[in-house]
Amino acid sequence: MTKPKVLISDKMDPNAARIFEERGCDVDVITGETAEELLVRIGEYDGLAIRSSTKVTPEILDAATRLKVIGRAGIGVDNVDIPYASGKGVVVMNTPFGNSITTAEHAIAMMMALARQIPQANAGTQAGEWPKSSFMGVEVTGKTLGLIGAGNIGSIVAARAQGLKMKVIAFDPFLTPERAIEIGVEKVDLDGLLERADFITLHTPLTDETRNILSRESLGKTKAGVRIVNCARGGLIDEAALADLLESGHVAGAALDVFQTEPAKESPLFGMPNFICTPHLGASTTEAQVNVALQVAEQMADYLVNGGVTNALNMPSLSAEEAPKLKPYMALAERLGSLVGQLAHGNLPKISVELEGDAAELNPKPITGAVLAGLMRRYSDTVNMVNAPYLAKERGIEVREIRNTREGIYQTLVRVTVATDAGDRSVAGTLFGNAKDGGGARLTEIFGIGIEAELDGDMLYIVNDDAPGFIGRIGTLMGENGINIGTFNLGRRQAGGEAVLLLSVDQPISQEVAERAEKVEGVRFVKPLAF
Numbered sequence: 001m002t003k004p005k006v007l008i009s010d011k012m013d014p015n016a017a018r019i020f021e022e023r024g025c026d027v028d029v030i031t032g033e034t035a036e037e038l039l040v041r042i043g044e045y046d047g048l049a050i051r052s053s054t055k056v057t058p059e060i061l062d063a064a065t066r067l068k069v070i071g072r073a074g075i076g077v078d079n080v081d082i083p084y085a086s087g088k089g090v091v092v093m094n095t096p097f098g099n100s101i102t103t104a105e106h107a108i109a110m111m112m113a114l115a116r117q118i119p120q121a122n123a124g125t126q127a128g129e130w131p132k133s134s135f136m137g138v139e140v141t142g143k144t145l146g147l148i149g150a151g152n153i154g155s156i157v158a159a160r161a162q163g164l165k166m167k168v169i170a171f172d173p174f175l176t177p178e179r180a181i182e183i184g185v186e187k188v189d190l191d192g193l194l195e196r197a198d199f200i201t202l203h204t205p206l207t208d209e210t211r212n213i214l215s216r217e218s219l220g221k222t223k224a225g226v227r228i229v230n231c232a233r234g235g236l237i238d239e240a241a242l243a244d245l246l247e248s249g250h251v252a253g254a255a256l257d258v259f260q261t262e263p264a265k266e267s268p269l270f271g272m273p274n275f276i277c278t279p280h281l282g283a284s285t286t287e288a289q290v291n292v293a294l295q296v297a298e299q300m301a302d303y304l305v306n307g308g309v310t311n312a313l314n315m316p317s318l319s320a321e322e323a324p325k326l327k328p329y330m331a332l333a334e335r336l337g338s339l340v341g342q343l344a345h346g347n348l349p350k351i352s353v354e355l356e357g358d359a360a361e362l363n364p365k366p367i368t369g370a371v372l373a374g375l376m377r378r379y380s381d382t383v384n385m386v387n388a389p390y391l392a393k394e395r396g397i398e399v400r401e402i403r404n405t406r407e408g409i410y411q412t413l414v415r416v417t418v419a420t421d422a423g424d425r426s427v428a429g430t431l432f433g434n435a436k437d438g439g440g441a442r443l444t445e446i447f448g449i450g451i452e453a454e455l456d457g458d459m460l461y462i463v464n465d466d467a468p469g470f471i472g473r474i475g476t477l478m479g480e481n482g483i484n485i486g487t488f489n490l491g492r493r494q495a496g497g498e499a500v501l502l503l504s505v506d507q508p509i510s511q512e513v514a515e516r517a518e519k520v521e522g523v524r525f526v527k528p529l530a531f
Contacts, residue, residue: 003024003025003026004024004025004026004046004047004068004301004304004305005025005026005027005028005044005045005046005047005066006020006025006026006027006028006045006046006047006048006049006300006301006304007027007028007030007041007042007044007045007047007048007049008020008027008028008029008030008031008049008050009030009031009033009038009048009049009050009053009054010031010049010050010051010052010053010054010073011031011051011053012049012051012073012289012292012293012296013289013290013293013294014029015290015293015294015297016049016073016293016294016296016297017029017297019294019297019298019301020049020297020300020301023297023298023301023302023305024301024305025047025300025301025304025305028045031053032053035055035057035059035060038054038060039059039060039063040063042060042063042064042067043063043064043065043066044066045064045066045067046066046067046068046069046304047067047068047069047070047071047300047303047304048064048067048069048070048071049070049071049073049296049297049300050070050071050072050073050079050080051072051073051074052074052076052079053079054079055079056070056079056080056081056085057081058081058084061081061084061085061088061090062088064088064090067088067090068089068090068091068303068304069090069091069092069093069300069303069304070085070090070091070092070093071093071094071095071296071297071299071300072092072093072094072095072296073095073098073289073292073293073295073296074094074095074098074099074283074292075094075095075096075099075283076094077092077094077313080092082313082314085314086314086315091303091309091312091314091315092312092313092314093296093299093300093303093309093310093311093312093313094296094311094313095291095292095295095296095299095311096311097152098288098291098292098295099282099283099285099288099291099292100152100153100156101156101287101288102282102283102284102285102287102288103153103231103232103282103283103288104153104154104156104157104160104203105160105285106231106257106278106281106282107153107157107201107203107229107231107257107282108157108160108161108164110229110231110255110257110276110278111140111145111199111201111227111229111255112140113255113276114199114227114229114253114254114255114276115137115138115139115140115199115227116135116137116138117135117137117253117274119276120135120273120276121134121135140161140164140165140166140199141164141165141166142165142166142167143166143167143198143199144166144167144168144169144196144197144198144199145157145158145161145166145167145168145169145197145198145199145200145201146168146169146170146171146188146193146194146196146197146199146200146201147168147169147170147171147172147185147193147201147203148170148171148172148190148193148200148201148202148203148204148213148214148236149170149171149172149202149203149204149232150170150171150172150175150179150180150183150185150203150395151172151174151203151204151380151391151394151395152394153203153232154170154172154203154204155183155394157201157203158170158183158184158185159183159184162184166199167186168184168185168186169185169186169187169188169192169193169196169197170185170186170187170188170193171187171188171189171190171192171193172187172204172395173345173346173347173348173379174348174376174379174391174392174395174397175187175347175395175396176347176348176349176395176396176397177347177349178349178396179394179395179396182396187347190213190218191221194218194221194222194223195221195222195223196223197222197223197226198223198225198226198227199226199227199228199229200214200222200226200227200228200229201228201229201230201231202214202229202230202231202232202233202236202237203231203232204232204233204236204379205232205233205379205380205381206232206233206234206235206236206381207377207378207379207380207381208378209378209379210233210236210379211235211236212235212236212237212238213236213237214228214236214237214238214242215238215241216238216240216241216244219237219238219241219242219245219250219251220245220250222245222250222251224250225250225251225252226250226251226252227251227252227253227254227255228242228251228253228254228255229254229255229256230254230255230256230257230258231257231258231282232258232282233258234258234259234260234261234262235260237256239259239260239267239268239269240268242254242269243267243268243269243272246269246272246274246275247272251274252274253274253275253276254269254274254275254276255275255276255277256269256275256276256277256278257277257278257279257280257281257282258280258282259277259280262280263279264277264279299311311384312384313384314384322362322363322366325362326362326363326366326367328431328440328441329359329362329367329370329414329431330366330367330369330370331370331441332414332429332430332431332441333353333367333368333370333371333374333414333416334370334371334373334374335374335429335441335443335455335456335531336371336374336414336416336427336428336429336443336455337370337371337372337373337374337375337376337416338374338375338377338378338455338531339374339427339443339446339455339529339531340374340375340416340418340425340427341374341375341376341377341378341379342378342527342529342530343425343447343461343527343529344418344420344425346420346421347420347421348375348397348418348419348420349396349397349398349419350397350398350399350400350418350419351371351372351375351392351397351398351399351400351416351417351418351419352399352400352401352402352415352416352417352418353367353368353371353399353400353401353402353414353415353416354402354403354404354413354414354415354416354417355367355401355402355403355404355413355414356404356405356406356408356410356412356413356414356415357404357405357406357407357408357410357411357412357413358411358412359412359413359414360403360404360405361405364401364403365389365401367414368389368399368401369388369389371414371416372388372389372391372392372399373388375388375416375418376388376391376392410430410444411430412430412431413428413429413430413444414428414429414430415427415428415445416428425447426445426447426448427443427445427446427447428443428444428445429441429442429443429444429445429455430442430444441454441455442454443455443502446491446500446502447500448493449491449492449493449498449499449500450491451489451490451491451500451502452489453487453489453502453504454487454504455529455531456504456531457486457504457505457530457531458504458505458506458507458508458509458528458529458530459502459503459504459505459528459529459530459531460501460502460503460505460509460514460517460526460527460528460529461500461501461502461525461526461527461528461529462474462500462501462502462503462517462523462525462526462527463498463499463500463523463524463525463526464498464499464500464501464522464523464524465496465497465498465499465522465524466492466494466495466496466497466498466499467496467522470499470520470521470522471488471490471501473520473521473522474501474503474517474520477513477516477517477520478503478505481513481516483505483506483507483509483513484505484506484507485503485504485505486503486504486505486506487502487503487504488501488503489501489502489503489504490502498524508528508530509528514526514527514528
């Protein structure tokens with residue numbers, strides 16, 4: 001049998017090539033090629049191992065007639081066109097946990113540098129100034145560290161900070177009380193963290209929920225004299241607002257390893273005496289680069305030789321026999337999970353996935369993985385059907401799978417129930433007609449109210465009083481704002497009681513329109529949705 005052939009196109013630890021060879025692959029290491037050169041060469045290979053330099057464009061993928069898998073040694077995959085790769089049947093993998101310790105240590109190093117003004121003191125000393133009287137630092141012992149994000153990296157930072165005798169508080173929507181106790185932090189809301197923290201460090205991906213999480217308004221709520229560290233993602237902080245608060249002295253210092261625009265050639269923060277920065281060095285240690293190189297080689301070789309799938313961003317862990325039957329159920333499950341994730345915010349300690357009727361005869365793991373991927377995508381930009389269960393376990397979320405073969409109203413049903421601070425919340429869906437690729441997926445129940453709707457594209461969810469004239473008022477509002485309605489889906493508990501409305505629309509609902517909808521007579525709650 002012909003061995004799979006792999007190209008390593010970016011510089012990485014030489015042991016990666018050894019692992020490929022030991023596990024039954026032929027490997028070429030050819031780095032530094034232009035896009036044109038790679039375009040000519042790529043058709044020879046079954047696997048492509050990259051870091052950040054190689055750009056995997058549609059043109060490259062079109063030429064990669066044999067390619068089965070792309071492996072990114074690291075987390076970010078901005079240099080890979082994942083949707084196009086999926087369309088070409090190419091699996092895209094990354095190594096999301098290989099540089100966790102390194103990034104956490106960099107955050108701690110930046111915090112210590114801020115506390116003692118080490119870069120500034122070093123510059124003055126080397127300039128022959130001996131500026132001893134110019135620098136008065138602060139101790140970290142006894143200070144309160146606020147973590148925004150308490151996942152894999154955040155929990156490592158917490159452990160290191162506790163070793164420095166700091167008190168650690170954390171804001172993370174998925175941090176359960178049990179997990180908080182386990183890692184020794186106090187779970188707080190964001191405002192509580194901003195008011196109490198002497199140091200704030202961010203460890204969250206950049207999503208719609210976290211973009212500008214430290215906005216001008218949020219920064220204004222921080223404790224006077226706070227010091228802020230970001231070694232996570234650019235875009236989490238309003239850099240102009242941070243510069244203003246540094247200049248006023250409200251923020252005593254800031255340390256950034258990441259910027260909204262990179263490479264950062266200019267910034268309102270540059271040149272400030274109480275600001276230090278590094279050029280995205282969070283993962284730049286010998287150990288981390290070795291780890292991610294070895295991991296990507298192991299994952300790719302396992303897939304090419306044995307068919308195993310680990311940390312894939314566009315493919316669940318499925319056998320060839322299961323895939324055709326499970327694919328439409330997974331599409332339905334992901335949409336149900338996404339719906340819950342967008343509506344049921346706050347602490348979610350328990351999630352149950354119940355399969356009823358025909359669905360109960362299937363392997364529940366991929367379906368549960370799809371639910372979790374949809375649920376957590378609002379809070380993580382690297383979550384997928386493979387690593388979602390791991391991320392849920394890491395955060396202490398209890399996941400239950402229930403099979404129920406009884407005959408109900410529907411021949412097949414998937415129900416997702418989450419435990420929230422306000423009690424259990426449940427959504428359910430089924431498959432109708434031609435369910436290939438999720439095309440027949442339908443919502444059948446939302447929070448105890450029966451409703452039939454497709455979950456697709458941009459939508460608007462409204463909870464309202466069931467009363468005459470309401471539909472007309474909402475329709476008029478959409479028309480006045482130039483929003484075309486695709487479908488109008490209604491449900492209610494009883495006549496004259498609580499009702500729900502799901503609108504599919506042809507463009508995203510702006511915050512301004514959502515706020516106007518909230519003011520319509522009879523409206524109780526409004527939430528724009530996207531699938």
